[in-house]
Amino acid sequence: MKNIILKAENISKQYRLGQVGMGSLSHDLNRWWHQVRGKEDPYLKIGDINDRSTKAESDYVWALQEINFEVERGEVLGIIGKNGAGKSTLLKILSRVTAPTTGSIKFGGRVASLLEVGTGFNGEMTGRENIYLNGAILGMTKKEIASKLDEIIEFSGCERYIDTPVKRYSSGMYVRLAFAVAAFLEPEILIIDEVLAVGDAEFQKKAIGKMQDISREGGRTVLFVSHNMAAIKQLCTKAIVLEYGSVVFEGNTSEGIDYYLQSNQYDGYVGTYINEAIEESGFISLAIVDKNGAIRTEFGYDELITIKIRVQVVEKHLNSHLSFRVLDKNERIIFTSEIKLISEIDKEGVYEFDVDLPQQFLVPNKFNLTFGMHVPNVELIDFLEECLSFEIVETGSDFHIYGSADYGCVFVNCNWNLIK
Numbered sequence: 001m002k003n004i005i006l007k008a009e010n011i012s013k014q015y016r017l018g019q020v021g022m023g024s025l026s027h028d029l030n031r032w033w034h035q036v037r038g039k040e041d042p043y044l045k046i047g048d049i050n051d052r053s054t055k056a057e058s059d060y061v062w063a064l065q066e067i068n069f070e071v072e073r074g075e076v077l078g079i080i081g082k083n084g085a086g087k088s089t090l091l092k093i094l095s096r097v098t099a100p101t102t103g104s105i106k107f108g109g110r111v112a113s114l115l116e117v118g119t120g121f122n123g124e125m126t127g128r129e130n131i132y133l134n135g136a137i138l139g140m141t142k143k144e145i146a147s148k149l150d151e152i153i154e155f156s157g158c159e160r161y162i163d164t165p166v167k168r169y170s171s172g173m174y175v176r177l178a179f180a181v182a183a184f185l186e187p188e189i190l191i192i193d194e195v196l197a198v199g200d201a202e203f204q205k206k207a208i209g210k211m212q213d214i215s216r217e218g219g220r221t222v223l224f225v226s227h228n229m230a231a232i233k234q235l236c237t238k239a240i241v242l243e244y245g246s247v248v249f250e251g252n253t254s255e256g257i258d259y260y261l262q263s264n265q266y267d268g269y270v271g272t273y274i275n276e277a278i279e280e281s282g283f284i285s286l287a288i289v290d291k292n293g294a295i296r297t298e299f300g301y302d303e304l305i306t307i308k309i310r311v312q313v314v315e316k317h318l319n320s321h322l323s324f325r326v327l328d329k330n331e332r333i334i335f336t337s338e339i340k341l342i343s344e345i346d347k348e349g350v351y352e353f354d355v356d357l358p359q360q361f362l363v364p365n366k367f368n369l370t371f372g373m374h375v376p377n378v379e380l381i382d383f384l385e386e387c388l389s390f391e392i393v394e395t396g397s398d399f400h401i402y403g404s405a406d407y408g409c410v411f412v413n414c415n416w417n418l419i420k
Helices: 023-037 089-093 127-137 142-156 172-184 193-198 202-215 227-233 253-263
Strands: 006-014 062-074 076-081 102-107 111-115 189-191 221-225 240-243 246-251 272-274 282-289 298-300 305-313 321-328 332-342 351-355 365-374 381-392
Touching: 006 221, 006 246, 062 089, 062 221, 062 246, 076 089, 076 111, 076 202, 076 227, 076 253, 089 111, 089 221, 111 172, 127 142, 127 172, 127 189, 142 172, 172 189, 172 202, 189 202, 202 221, 221 227, 240 253, 246 253, 272 381, 282 381, 298 321, 305 321, 305 365, 321 351
Parallel strands: 076 221, 076 240, 111 189, 189 221, 298 381
Antiparallel strands: 006 062, 006 102, 240 246, 272 282, 282 305, 305 351, 321 332, 321 365, 365 381
C-alpha cells in the first residue's frame, strides 16, 4: 500500500494580466452572477498558456493547468523546468501562500516552506526569537523548540549574531538560519525553492546532506525546486518536469533530468546567431566554427573550436567589455573569458573577433555559450543567454577507457614533478 502524504488533484492557477484592479469589478460581478445561477465561472474557459515569448491574446493567463501528482511519505520530489514554467507558483499553492483557481490539495502532515530568503521572519526580532516564532507557527510547544535550539544555531553558523535583529543579517545568514529552522523543527513536509543558491558552497553541501538525512532517516517528505541538476540528481528520488504550466514528465529523476535537458536545447544544437537590427552597440553575429571555418556543433576532443564574434560598437561604449561563458548541460559555469575593447580598438565601428577555445581542455560533454557586452558594474549593453550550443564527442581520448563514467567537464594538464 502506498503511504501518500501529499496529493494534488487538477490544480490550475489563472492570473489576470495588466494593472491590478483595472476592470476587475465588472469581472467579479459577472462571476457572482454566474455563481448565484449555479453556472461555471465564465473566465475558466479563456486564457493563454504561460508562454512569455508570445503576444497575449487574452487578459488571462494560466500559470498552471491541470496539475496532478502524488508524493509518498519519505520521498524527495524534484520539480524542474525553465524560468516561467510554473514551479514557484506551484510551490506557493502547496505552501498555502496563494489558493488554486481550480483543484485541491490533500496533506497528510505539517508543512514548512522556504520559498525565499527570510520567509516568515520578523526583521525586528532576533534570530533566537524568530526560531521560537517559526516553531510556534508550525504548532510546536516552547519546550519542543528549546530542545532543538542548540542544533539549529550550530547548523546555521549564526551563533555570534543569534541575539541580533535579523534585519541586520546578510542574505546568506538569513537563508542559513531560515533553512536550519525549517529543517530542524521537524515538519512532515518540507518545501524548498531555489533559495539555497543564496548560500555559499559549503552551506549548500550541508543543506543537501541535511535534506537527505531528514528524508532517509526521518521519513519526512521534501519538495525541492532547483536549476542545479547536480543537486536534483543527488537529492531527489523522483522528479516532475513543468513546461508552460503543465506537467510534461513524471518519474525517475535521471530520466526527468534528461527530458528537461533535451527540451531545453530548443530542438538541437545551435551553431549560429544573427541580429542585423542592431542600432547602437551589440552582437551582430556569432558562430561556432572548426579549423576550416565551417560552422559545426559537434567536435572531437582534440579538435580546434573557434568562436567567431561580430559586434557593433558606438563611441560611448568603447570602454565596454566583451565576454562569454561556457556552461555544461547541468548549467554549471565551466569558465569565463573576457576582453576590454579599449585595449583593441580606438573608434566606433563594426569589429570581428576570433576566439580559440583551448584544445584537449573540454572533455566529451554537452556545452552552451552565453555572451555579454557590458560596462562592468555600470551597464549591461547586450546579453545572449545560452544562444549557442555544441557537443564534444568521444573520439579516442584518454577517457574512453572509463566508459560512461562521469569525468567532469575539463581536463587540466598539470605539472607532475617526480621528486624521487
